[in-house]
Amino acid sequence: MADAPTNQPSSRKLVVRNIGLLLSGDLARPVLDADTIVAEAGMITAVGHAQDVDTEDAPVVVDACGCAVAPGLIDSHVHPVFGDWTPRQNQLGWIDSCLHGGVTTMISAGEVHLPGRPKDILGVKALAITAQRAFDAFRPGGVKVLAGAPVLEKGMVESDFAELAAAGVTMLGEVGLGGVKEAGEAQRMVAWARKHGIRSTIHTGGPSIPGSGLIDADVVLAADADVIGHINGGHTALPDDQIRCLCERCSRAIELVHNGNFRSALVALRAATELGQLERVILGTDAPAGSGVQPLGVLRMIAQLASLGEVPAEIAFCFATGNTARIHGLSCGLIESGRTCDLVILDRAQHSAGRDLLESVALGDLPGIGMVIIDGIVRTHRSRNTPPAERAPVVVCKPAGGAL
Ligand SMILES: [Zn+2]
Structure with missing residues (x-):
């Protein structure tokens, strides 16, 4: 079950780990060398490799299972x-x-x-x-x-x-x-x-x-x-x-x-x-x-521009995230510490001709969405509207005092 929709950001710590591809939303550096995002109180507090960031004591851990993560x-x-x-x-x-x-x-x-x-x-x-x-x-x-x-x-x-x-x-x-x-x-x-x-x-x-x-x-x-x-x-x-x-x-x-x-x-x-x-x-x-x-209109624009507009897929994602956030002065839209934790977890659609997410989008296929997170709260699991993603993330709830 997704958490109940609320206007209040999660006060709980959230860790998203095992990220296979991290799209930053930033044109200057559209792909980040990192596999883990940490958020607290609905804001991103760390982005890095699992061994380099503090993932302790997070009651909600999302295993991205190798999927890509992009800003919402x-x-x-x-x-x-x-x-x-x-x-x-x-x-x-x-x-x-x-x-x-x-x-x-x-x-x-x-x-x-x-x-x-x-x-x-x-x-x-x-x-x-x-x-x-x-x-x-x-x-x-x-x-x-x-x-x-x-x-x-x-x-x-x-x-x-x-x-x-x-x-x-x-x-x-x-x-x-x-x-x-x-x-x-x-x-x-x-x-x-x-x-x-x-x-x-x-x-x-x-x-x-x-x-x-x-x-x-x-x-x-x-x-x-x-x-x-x-x-x-x-x-x-x-x-x-x-x-x-x-x-x-x-x-x-x-x-x-x-x-x-x-x-x-x-x-x-x-x-x-x-x-x-x-x-x-x-x-x-x-x-x-x-x-x-x-x-799926925004996703369709990304896939169409990436496949017909001669821009790399990771750049097309920036058009719908970091660029818009900057122009409208929003705190979301980029994967970086201090930004609102709005994330979409996605993977190549099943049976796409593309070998991975970016290649599938570059070929004009829509990605499959496995989860959407807003303000550090899981809002949806596998999308009911996109084609099914090859892989999908899972929520791992840490038992009290126990190890994962
Ligand atoms: Zn008009």
Whole structure:
């Protein structure tokens, strides 16, 4: 049994040992020479070889059985509403399903699917504050949903952003989804948000659904949001020359999403590679959306980019972990001492043509997930959604006072 989902990190010591491959999430050093992780109070306290770290007195020991361990995946672009329900496709349990795809943190790009979403400024602020509070208090399956991302509407003034920031709102929903679509207006509001410590993202490309609009490269460049949201369109992408222009003419994060144009994602990835700026690349699903919910969407992006985008698989994992954590200022996303202990334990899927995890991903196969840990607590065992992993970790509970 997994521990009961809770918002409180484990106070117990956790050891994960016999790790066959340790993916750090850090582009500069994507694979670590270590086989053991130690965590206390939900935070990683040591990473190293078993004989070099203190594994004594841990009531919970996970034997990775030679599997790979990566930081929990971060979906940089989701559209939650409330609870573990989405009205977009009327699905229950979609966040828990994504947990089974290795996602431990989700970042809202706006709670736009709320039926009857308020568009007056007071209502916009009230919704953002309520969503932030609700998801802070309720974590489906333990997944951290960073929500409360107001969608900009005409008439907002600087004091609105100050008020939102003071209330605990830390990011905007996609600029362009609300009434603000014009370059100057978007630029002014993004700057106010930034001044008050609120991060921003912008819809890029053609309209998503009837009622939304086109945001082209000129508007994206003028608005200067922290994240070029779904640079590969959500779904309809900009022409290749505009995508390249966005990569070359600004330094903001380049977000590639599952629910976009995959060919355009490769155009953006190639531009980032040529610029030597892969640290800007982050991954999301942009789900729930018209094309549904993809519990394995982030894993699918990793496998597709690694197999078709000419980046090594261990680098593709960094796009969905360390890069996103750095851009959003999160304490997860890297395997290193002092970071939140959010981990996904995985192995090559059974019968993959690849000989090991990285080769299987490089061939475009999805890995199998054997366990997900959030805040030092085991949240799932073998995933119900991925193909079965070749090997799976086991929890070894140390008897009181006894040896393992
Ligand atoms: Zn969008």
